[in-house]
Amino acid sequence: xxxxxxxxxxxxxxxxxxxxxxxxxxxxxxEGAEIIKLQVPTAFYVxxxxxxxxxxxxxxxxxxxxxQAGGRFDITIERVAINIDDARIPxxxxxxxxxxxxxxxGEPAYFSTxxxxxxxxxxxxxxxxxxxxxxxxxxxxxxxxxxxxxYIKKNKLNIKAGFIHIPYLPEQxxxxxNTPSMSIETMVKAIETAIKVIVREEKKTTM
Amino acid sequence: xxxxxxxxxxxxxxxxxxxxxxxxxxxxxxEGAEIIKLQVPTAFYVxxxxxxxxxxxxxxxxxxxxxQAGGRFDITIERVAINIDDARIPxxxxxxxxxxxxxxxGEPAYFSTxxxxxxxxxxxxxxxxxxxxxxxxxxxxxxxxxxxxxYIKKNKLNIKAGFIHIPYLPEQxxxxxNTPSMSIETMVKAIETAIKVIVREEKKTTM
Amino acid sequence: xxxxxxxxxxxxxxxxxxxxxxxxxxxxxxEGAEIIKLQVPTAFYVxxxxxxxxxxxxxxxxxxxxxQAGGRFDITIERVAINIDDARIPxxxxxxxxxxxxxxxGEPAYFSTxxxxxxxxxxxxxxxxxxxxxxxxxxxxxxxxxxxxxYIKKNKLNIKAGFIHIPYLPEQxxxxxNTPSMSIETMVKAIETAIKVIVREEKKTTM
Amino acid sequence: xxxxxxxxxxxxxxxxxxxxxxxxxxxxxxEGAEIIKLQVPTAFYVxxxxxxxxxxxxxxxxxxxxxQAGGRFDITIERVAINIDDARIPxxxxxxxxxxxxxxxGEPAYFSTxxxxxxxxxxxxxxxxxxxxxxxxxxxxxxxxxxxxxYIKKNKLNIKAGFIHIPYLPEQxxxxxNTPSMSIETMVKAIETAIKVIVREEKKTTM
Numbered sequence: 159x160x161x162x163x164x165x166x167x168x169x170x171x172x173x174x175x176x177x178x179x180x181x182x183x184x185x186x187x188x189e190g191a192e193i194i195k196l197q198v199p200t201a202f203y204v205x206x207x208x209x210x211x212x213x214x215x216x217x218x219x220x221x222x223x224x225x226q227a228g229g230r231f232d233i234t235i236e237r238v239a240i241n242i243d244d245a246r247i248p249x250x251x252x253x254x255x256x257x258x259x260x261x262x263x264g265e266p267a268y269f270s271t272x273x274x275x276x277x278x279x280x281x282x283x284x285x286x287x288x289x290x291x292x293x294x295x296x297x298x299x300x301x302x303x304x305x306x307x308x309y310i311k312k313n314k315l316n317i318k319a320g321f322i323h324i325p326y327l328p329e330q331x332x333x334x335x336n337t338p339s340m341s342i343e344t345m346v347k348a349i350e351t352a353i354k355v356i357v358r359e360e361k362k363t364t365m
Numbered sequence: 366x367x368x369x370x371x372x373x374x375x376x377x378x379x380x381x382x383x384x385x386x387x388x389x390x391x392x393x394x395x396e397g398a399e400i401i402k403l404q405v406p407t408a409f410y411v412x413x414x415x416x417x418x419x420x421x422x423x424x425x426x427x428x429x430x431x432x433q434a435g436g437r438f439d440i441t442i443e444r445v446a447i448n449i450d451d452a453r454i455p456x457x458x459x460x461x462x463x464x465x466x467x468x469x470x471g472e473p474a475y476f477s478t479x480x481x482x483x484x485x486x487x488x489x490x491x492x493x494x495x496x497x498x499x500x501x502x503x504x505x506x507x508x509x510x511x512x513x514x515x516y517i518k519k520n521k522l523n524i525k526a527g528f529i530h531i532p533y534l535p536e537q538x539x540x541x542x543n544t545p546s547m548s549i550e551t552m553v554k555a556i557e558t559a560i561k562v563i564v565r566e567e568k569k570t571t572m
Numbered sequence: 573x574x575x576x577x578x579x580x581x582x583x584x585x586x587x588x589x590x591x592x593x594x595x596x597x598x599x600x601x602x603e604g605a606e607i608i609k610l611q612v613p614t615a616f617y618v619x620x621x622x623x624x625x626x627x628x629x630x631x632x633x634x635x636x637x638x639x640q641a642g643g644r645f646d647i648t649i650e651r652v653a654i655n656i657d658d659a660r661i662p663x664x665x666x667x668x669x670x671x672x673x674x675x676x677x678g679e680p681a682y683f684s685t686x687x688x689x690x691x692x693x694x695x696x697x698x699x700x701x702x703x704x705x706x707x708x709x710x711x712x713x714x715x716x717x718x719x720x721x722x723y724i725k726k727n728k729l730n731i732k733a734g735f736i737h738i739p740y741l742p743e744q745x746x747x748x749x750n751t752p753s754m755s756i757e758t759m760v761k762a763i764e765t766a767i768k769v770i771v772r773e774e775k776k777t778t779m
Numbered sequence: 780x781x782x783x784x785x786x787x788x789x790x791x792x793x794x795x796x797x798x799x800x801x802x803x804x805x806x807x808x809x810e811g812a813e814i815i816k817l818q819v820p821t822a823f824y825v826x827x828x829x830x831x832x833x834x835x836x837x838x839x840x841x842x843x844x845x846x847q848a849g850g851r852f853d854i855t856i857e858r859v860a861i862n863i864d865d866a867r868i869p870x871x872x873x874x875x876x877x878x879x880x881x882x883x884x885g886e887p888a889y890f891s892t893x894x895x896x897x898x899x900x901x902x903x904x905x906x907x908x909x910x911x912x913x914x915x916x917x918x919x920x921x922x923x924x925x926x927x928x929x930y931i932k933k934n935k936l937n938i939k940a941g942f943i944h945i946p947y948l949p950e951q952x953x954x955x956x957n958t959p960s961m962s963i964e965t966m967v968k969a970i971e972t973a974i975k976v977i978v979r980e981e982k983k984t985t986m
Contacts, residue, residue: 229957231543240652240681240706257689267654267681275671285536287546292654293707328551329492336438336850339494341548344535436750447859447888447913464896474861474888482878499861500914543643645957699950701960742965743906750852753908755962758949 159191159357162218164209166225169200169250176327176345177224183346189357194218200298201251202243206305220318220356221306224349225299227323231338232287233348235274236294236321239304240267244296260304268307272320273359280355286348294321322352366398366564369425371416373432376407376457383534383552384431390553396564401425407505408458409450413512427525427563428513432506434530438545439494440555442481443501443528446511447474451503467511475514479527480566487562493555501528529559573605573771576632578623580639583614583664590741590759591638597760603771608632614712615665616657620719634732634770635720639713641737645752646701647762649688650708650735653718654681658710674718682721686734687773694769700762708735736766780812780978783839785830787846790821790871797948797966798845804967810978815839821919822872823864827926841939841977842927845970846920848944852959853908854969856895857915857942860925861888865917881925889928893941894980901976907969915942943973
């Protein structure tokens with residue numbers, strides 16, 4: 159089994175992006191699955207293009223995208239991506255779409271095809287707080303998840319895809335009072351656990 | 366130099382107390398100072414009695430108490446203890462004093478005699494969020510800090526004392542939505558950094 | 573112009589539902605539009621059935637649903653409803669669907685057809701905090717919004733529809749520490765402002 | 780009975796101070812007591828001087844100070860003032876004392892002499908959320924409360940004094956996401972209720 163894991167570069171004035179910090183620390187093989195790592199820019203459309211290029215090249219069974227959700231308390235597994243871009247701040251290429259459909263010909267929304275409840279339970283069993291999120295926002299994170307699921311659906315590919323949001327790292331909240339954070343070790347363990355669950359559930363389904 | 370570090374046992378329905386988890390993981394020597402470790406019960410008066418016994422026995426230069434402040438986001442260095450017990454829940458001995466002075470003959474409050482700002486800065490330099498707290502509450506944490514400072518003051522001892530509150534561990538917030546937590550590794554590093562700062566500042570003062 | 577406004581009965585252990593408290597205080601005519609008021613039960617499917625009955629009976633131009641979002645800080649205008657029921661607690665009829673599509677033949681999501689950004693701006697101009705929400709959750713609120721938009725879409729009706737979530741009332745948070753609330757006067761003013769904006773925008777479109 | 784109520788002018792970039800908005804709306808007679816209203820500047824020392832001048836002039840039985848505590852969720856009745864100034868931002872006169880005792884000859888802290896628990900209960904009975912606060916901070920609010928109690932104590936006056944913090948008004952949080960607020964009507968009712976409780980408790984004591 160081959161799993162493509164994507165992460166973003168820093169945005170919104172941050173010097174690091176915890177998703178990339180986690181990505182570089184993931185093992186290359188988890189639960190027997192080969193892990194392909196890809197950093198994409200925090201940019202509308204370009205992020206999706208890069209992911210699709212890599213999907214064509216690597217033909218993964220699963221695409222798991224990771225992103226920073228500053229202000230959230232726990233690991234959140236996204237349930238759905240909606241067909242809208244609405245950016246509060248410009249992306250890393252200066253693009254700031256407002257109330258714009260991502261793909262006029264796409265569906266209003268796509269649900270994650272990962273086993274989101276099993277992932278939540280698996281992470282919690284490792285004593286790390288996790289929950290389902292019903293909104294990936296309307297910025298680049300939602301855009302990337304929508305773009306990948308839209309590409310898979312339109313091309314009738316047999317690929318599962320989903321998105322996990324992770325909190326700020328402690329060093330990012332030093333000047334942000336009353337803002338939650340999570341250590342890099344905890345976040346790496348959470349994402350590795352998520353991947354283990356995905357592999358196990360995938361094996362169940364395919365056997 | 367000898368530093369007595371105290372921590373509490375679990376209370377309020379929790380199965381663990383992060384302060385004790387940190388205590389057991391501290392090195393026995395930090396920055397050249399000998400670390401004496403003491404767990405005290407989460408109980409009014411008894412906690413102070415145990416600490417005083419140990420102070421008499423070990424004659425430390427510094428007493429640093431650690432406690433859990435569930436719901437706080439960062440490492441908080443307490444500035445002051447006030448002369449009041451007001452318990453929202455019973456302590457581990459079933460005591461629940463309401464609006465009761467800790468010591469009728471004590472001062473209304475005692476300020477921590479540790480270098481609280483230097484500790485905050487030292488922890489933040491290690492990329493861990495920390496801040497000053499102006500209230501240790503009115504439960505056993507405030508009680509212990511007040512009791513130790515009161516004992517030192519009344520007996521004119523040359524001992525510095527203070528209190529650091531630490532957040533919940535991740536495993537404690539799994540069923541507490543929107544509640545911040547901090548990993549054990551981060552908290553141990555923060556407390557060891559605090560002790561290093563205390564030792565350095567103490568050396569400055571005494572030279 | 574005729575506007576059907578719906579609100580819910582209390583749920584989840586609450587004695588009142590602020591949405592119903594607001595509903596009963598709305599003027600019968602706002603900005604020239606006739607206001608039809610309907611309370612629906614906090615129950616999957618039945619809430620939608622009641623709303624559809626009333627839509628058939630009254631043939632409104634607009635359906636605005638209001639619901640309680642305990643824990644939110646401001647007036648939130650919902651952007652979208654998704655095709656899923658996932659109930660953390662049973663509804664008022666004891667139903668607790670888990671990860672169940674609302675309508676197998678419906679679209680994955682429907683976007684609100686109300687002028688959501690104009691409503692946010694209008695309420696903020698009245699000095700009341702308001703914002704867009706990208707998730708109405710997966711409980712009865714999302715269900716009702718989805719059900720109404722699904723009905724309108726499938727029947728090709730010329731009706732606009734949307735949903736506004738309001739915070740707890742002050743009296744609901746007396747025993748909920750660190751939970752935001754909003755006064756009934758403020759919430760009534762916010763909803764009346766939302767209706768004024770809807771009427772004005774609707775007139776612009778139809779002229 | 781005569782009650783001096785003080786409030787502050789706006790500070791920290793705010794255009795209004797809810798404490799002053801409440802002050803101007805208080806009845807001139809509450810529960811038979813005459814209400815003397817005084818606005819003081821948000822400034823160290825000068826605020827206390829103004830309050831003391833007015834105390835000398837009016838000889839009130841009670842001094843109740845009100846201040847804004849942005850970010851708090853409910854009406855908070857302060858328990859204690861501590862002998863320290865530590866300003867995160869300059870006051871309205873540009874003063875920014877850091878870790879400075881308010882009065883070298885004063886006590887480390889003074890407890891409010893108002894019936895704080897009875898006030899909390901009275902406000903909650905009016906369906907408004909309220910609680911005890913164990914810290915008035917280290918800015919001008921704590922300074923004023925300390926200054927007034929210090930003056931009363933040193934001059935052995937028979938005057939009760941205390942402090943109530945109130946949240947932001949809704950209009951203040953329009954550009955502050957996830958920040959709680961409270962309507963002016965609710966806050967006026969809460970402060971009038973507090974005064975009624977003070978009068979009733981005072982009458983009990985003095986009879």
